[in-house]
Amino acid sequence: MRIASFTADGVSYYGAITDAGAVALSQGFPQWPTLYDVIAAGGLDDLIVAATGKTVTHTDFTFDMVMPNAPRILCVGVNFPDRNAEYKDGSAQPKYMSLFPRFASGFTGHDRPLIRPPENHTLDYEGEVAIVIGKAGRRITAEAAYDHIAALTLCNEGTIRDWVRHAKFNVTQGKNWDRSGSIGPWLVPFTDAAQLDDARIQTHVNGELRQDDTLDRMMFPIREEIAYISTFMTLQPGDIIVTGTPTGAGARFDPPRYLKPGDVVEVSVEGIGTLRNTVEDEVV
16 A cells, blocks of 8 residues: 555645555545644554545646655664765774754655755755654664554655765755655555565666665664664654665765756665656756
8 A cells, every 4th residue: 555645736635546546535534634643643554444445536646745744854874884985984884873854844755856956056866765653662672663663665865965064063954955855655554574674775867776775784774773763762653764875876976976957866665666856956
């Protein structure tokens, strides 16, 4: 089952996505105005049941960022061994994971353009798996971590590279330009550890394979991410964790290969889907 947020005829909906189109379900759940509210209330299973047997309501629609009002998005940085080596600083594998916040305003939806701002043209791509928390917890053990995941989705964690270098101890300003990244196309319910343990993530730019790796090579596996983060903050339903990108981002080529208008970026994981975006310059 694929559950998405989308807009049709100027109205926002959430519902199921089929090969034939979208099945709007939000009207049947007025107590949950958005997909975030569904997850926060533990209503994803109810939504799936409601979608069974329903006919397509919209064939002409646009995808939104899958949870456009998600209040907390945490990203894990430099989480593959080859990514650490890309920095060419001679550092060993870090003892603790790098974390930074992103805000929902920095993301757009599937098949919508990533926006390159006029202030800087170092827009880069980072294909990642994102997990959506479905069960609250504090000090969650790694062994129990998967019990707290409601759904999976994909992220292109677009970055304005020059702006992550503006300060010594943070990357926030380079990671939060409006609509510089994307999350989607949809949520896939998490039902089996193999969905993550056996996952391979690939990123193509204009059809060229740029990133290709498996999640089992992460320096900090997703179980450990949940355990570590929940040590200092209570994870809540609807929280999104963007789990880390493999080697091959544009900044690490010589010379760098940053995104430009007209480019097409596709992030794919079998069993989740493909997140596709074009690139446009911001109109100011």
